[in-house]
Structure formats: C-alpha cells, structure tokens
Amino acid sequence: MEWQAVFNGAKEIPLWGFAVRAALLYFALIIGVRWMGHREVGILAGYNYLTAAGIMSVAAVRMVSPEASLTSALVIVFAYALVNVFFSYLDIKWPKLIDRAPVILIENGLIHKKNMLDSHVTIDNLLGQLRLKGAHNLSEVAFAILEPTGKISVFKKSNTLPVTRKQMNLPAKFAALPALLVHDGQVDGENLTSLGLNLNWLKDRLAEQGFGRVEDVFLVALQPDGTLYVSS
Known part of the structure; x- marks a missing residue:
C-alpha cells in the first residue's frame, strides 16, 4: 500500500516516499x-521555454504534494518532451510558421520605432x-537585430571597427588550444609524442x-605561442 501511495498519491506518504518520488x-x-537535445538546454525558441517551465512546474508540484500522482507526472514529463521534439521538427521544416523571425531594430544607423514597439x-x-x-x-551601429x-x-x-592583421599586411595568427603535458604529477x-617531444625535453x-621532478608539478601546458605554462 505504501508503494501504491508513492506512485498514485495519498494524504500522507512516508518520508522515504518523497525521496523516491524526487x-x-x-x-x-x-x-x-537528453531526448530533447541541445535546443532545450539553450532555449532557442518560445516553445522550448514553455516546455522547460511546464516540466519544472509539474516536477515541483509532484515532489512536494503527497496527494499528487507520480505516475501522471512521469507521463506529463515525457509527453512534454515528445511535443517539444515534434515542434523542433516542424521548426526545421517551416521555421516561419513555428518560430519567431528576427526583427531589425536599427538599420543603417536609424532606429525602427515600429519594430521596437x-x-x-x-x-x-x-x-x-x-x-x-x-x-x-548609436552612431557606431549599422544594424541591430533582435534574434x-x-x-x-x-x-x-x-x-x-578595429584594424585587422590582414589590413596591416601582417601574417595570419592561428588560434590553438593549449596542450596538456602534465596533470597532477x-x-x-x-600529447608529448603527438607534438614531437619527449620526456627529456x-x-x-x-x-x-626550478622544478627538479615532474612529480612536484601540478599542471604543465604547452601554450599556442610556444611557451610553457607551469603550476605547482
């Protein structure tokens, strides 16, 4: 009976029941x-926001209210997710029908009052x-677009805009990530081998x-400019 109360709701459920529900x-x-993917995490559209708010509201009520049904909450959560995935598919097929379009607020330095309103x-x-x-x-802005x-x-x-390396006829500077060589000793x-380096180097x-042993070092990284970052 206690398990039935946990899933279907009752006036009172044991404390461990709240833990199970949560x-x-x-x-x-x-x-x-995870099913809804990266769109839900970023909340890229209005329906993504509604889905997130709705799911969290349902979950919160079911966690704290003993009379609320846990089973119905689980059904609602997955139904929300399914609807969100479906709308994401429609958004790819017909973006103008489902999602909002970008709105130009400033064009060629002039503010669009109507679009602002x-x-x-x-x-x-x-x-x-x-x-x-x-x-x-405002005089610096060519376009401002509400996404x-x-x-x-x-x-x-x-x-x-600032002067670029190309405009100054300077060679291109490629961005790269630091290569981790030592972590926690x-x-x-x-990584050493892929860079053509060895332990003696x-x-x-x-x-x-000033470091006599590799074990004394917490972190060593070879930076894009060729310098070695060392932290003990």
Whole structure:
C-alpha cells in the first residue's frame, strides 16, 4: 500500500516516499532533456521555454504534494518532451510558421520605432544590449537585430571597427588550444609524442623553471605561442 501511495498519491506518504518520488522525477527530467537535445538546454525558441517551465512546474508540484500522482507526472514529463521534439521538427521544416523571425531594430544607423514597439523593446533595453556588445554610441551601429532567442545582434559600421592583421599586411595568427603535458604529477605521454617531444625535453624545460621532478608539478601546458605554462 505504501508503494501504491508513492506512485498514485495519498494524504500522507512516508518520508522515504518523497525521496523516491524526487529521484524518479529527477531521472525522468534528465532523460527528457537528453531526448530533447541541445535546443532545450539553450532555449532557442518560445516553445522550448514553455516546455522547460511546464516540466519544472509539474516536477515541483509532484515532489512536494503527497496527494499528487507520480505516475501522471512521469507521463506529463515525457509527453512534454515528445511535443517539444515534434515542434523542433516542424521548426526545421517551416521555421516561419513555428518560430519567431528576427526583427531589425536599427538599420543603417536609424532606429525602427515600429519594430521596437511591436517587439516590446524599450530604448533602455536596446542601449543596454548595445553597451554589452561594445557599442557605446548609436552612431557606431549599422544594424541591430533582435534574434528569435531574445538576444540582440549588433553590427558596427566599418569605419568604427578595429584594424585587422590582414589590413596591416601582417601574417595570419592561428588560434590553438593549449596542450596538456602534465596533470597532477602524471605525464601525458600521448600529447608529448603527438607534438614531437619527449620526456627529456620536458624535464629540461621544468629544470629551467626550478622544478627538479615532474612529480612536484601540478599542471604543465604547452601554450599556442610556444611557451610553457607551469603550476605547482
């Protein structure tokens, strides 16, 4: 009877029943979010937001209310996830029908008052978003677009952009990630080999920085510029 109360709800359920309900709902939410994919995590559309809010509301009520049915909560969670996946499919096929379209708020330096009113964006909202994008003067902005995600994309006028390496006829500088060579005193031999290096080279570089043993070092990384980052 106690297990039946845990799943179907009752006026009173034991404390361990609340723990079971919380654990099952938690795993159901994890499965549902994994099923819905990256879109739900990023909340890229209005229906994604509604799905997240709805699922969390259902889960919260079922966790704290003993009379609420856990079984119906699990059904609702997976039904929400299924509907979200279905709408995501429709959004790919007919994006204009399902999702919101981008709205131009500033075009060629001029503010679109009608679009501002239609999208309920105030001047303070717009100026705040421009500042966050590094555009402190309206005269710098060529375009500002309200994206379906609710964020504002900003494109500055070409004469306000910083000079690039190409414009200065400088060679291209390629970005790369640091290569981890040592972690917690353990040498990553695979990374050393892939870089054409060996343990003797690593020990010599560490000795130059005052480290006699690799085991004394917490982290060593070879940075893109060729320097060695060492932390003890």
